[in-house]
Amino acid sequence: MSNKTFGPFELQKAYNNEPVPADFVERRRISAAMQTLAERLIRAEGDIDTLSGWADQLEALVATVGEPDRRDTRAANRKLFTGSATAEDIFHMMDYDPVGGPSNPIAPQVEWLQEDQNGIEGALRLGLQYQGPPGRVHGGVIAWLLDAALSRALHAAFRLGVTGTLNIRYLAATPIEDTIHCRARITGQEGRKIFVEGGIWHGDTQTVSAEGIWLTPKSLG
Numbered sequence: 001m002s003n004k005t006f007g008p009f010e011l012q013k014a015y016n017n018e019p020v021p022a023d024f025v026e027r028r029r030i031s032a033a034m035q036t037l038a039e040r041l042i043r044a045e046g047d048i049d050t051l052s053g054w055a056d057q058l059e060a061l062v063a064t065v066g067e068p069d070r071r072d073t074r075a076a077n078r079k080l081f082t083g084s085a086t087a088e089d090i091f092h093m094m095d096y097d098p099v100g101g102p103s104n105p106i107a108p109q110v111e112w113l114q115e116d117q118n119g120i121e122g123a124l125r126l127g128l129q130y131q132g133p134p135g136r137v138h139g140g141v142i143a144w145l146l147d148a149a150l151s152r153a154l155h156a157a158f159r160l161g162v163t164g165t166l167n168i169r170y171l172a173a174t175p176i177e178d179t180i181h182c183r184a185r186i187t188g189q190e191g192r193k194i195f196v197e198g199g200i201w202h203g204d205t206q207t208v209s210a211e212g213i214w215l216t217p218k219s220l221g
């Protein structure tokens with residue numbers, strides 16, 4: 001691991017270019033296995049002995065893991081804002097992102113196809129565990145995804161902010177278990193207020209549109 005340090009506007013660049021630390025290779029494996037399990041086991045058919053056997057094995061793993069110490073992300077965050085975050089700190093912030101974070105077992109995984117000043121685009125496939133109405137992605141999951149996608153458009157344009165307002169219009173069914181695309185871009189700025197829009201597409205059909213206002217913290221604005 002290098003001795004380089006990074007500030008808030010180098011977050012994405014450092015994350016994309018620094019080598020993946022050895023422990024994160026293993027954290028990503030754990031997370032991928034948990035995601036696969038969640039997707040395969042939800043609504044899985046099985047006789048009572050099979051279900052009971054799986055439950056026993058998973059409970060045994062939970063007991064083995066116990067309650068390990070966990071790193072306080074706020075420390076890494078503070079280092080970032082003083083320009084002294086290490087690559088390891090950056091991975092501790094980014095790899096657990098609840099959308100796309102490869103070390104977060106509940107994060108839908110996203111293949112980011114575009115991330116630049118003009119906006120972002122990601123491709124993903126949501127499994128049965130994200131279902132709302134039969135065959136469709138749950139509306140709350142869509143809001144979750146779009147909050148992250150629109151935030152990512154800020155980061156890709158080297159800006160920082162928290163979601164102030166997010167308006168969502170559900171236009172058509174967003175299918176589970178099929179590839180969908182999310183897109184977002186910045187449309188304007190007034191002082192600390194950054195205006196962002198985006199949506200979700202299934203093929204050529206836009207299924208969701210969103211627009212919102214992100215606020216750069218007073219300390220950075």
Ligand SMILES: CCCCCCCCCC(=O)SCCNC(=O)CCNC(=O)[C@H](O)C(C)(C)COP(=O)(O)OP(=O)(O)OC[C@H]1O[C@@H](n2cnc3c(N)ncnc32)[C@H](O)[C@@H]1OP(=O)(O)O
Nearest residue numbers: 147148151160161162163164165191192193213215217218
């Ligand atoms: C740096 C962080 C990096 C984090 C990356 C991950 C982000 C992932 C996305 C998220 O999930 S963020 C988590 C969900 N969002 C929050 O927790 C935000 C909670 N709300 C707040 O912290 C404050 O209400 C907020 C920072 C949004 C605004 O407080 P301020 O004290 O900065 O606002 P202020 O009262 O000074 O108003 C400044 C301007 O913004 C406007 N404004 C305030 N709150 C707003 C709001 N909620 N929506 C839209 N506009 C808002 C306000 O009208 C005013 O407009 P004008 O300048 O035109 O007069």
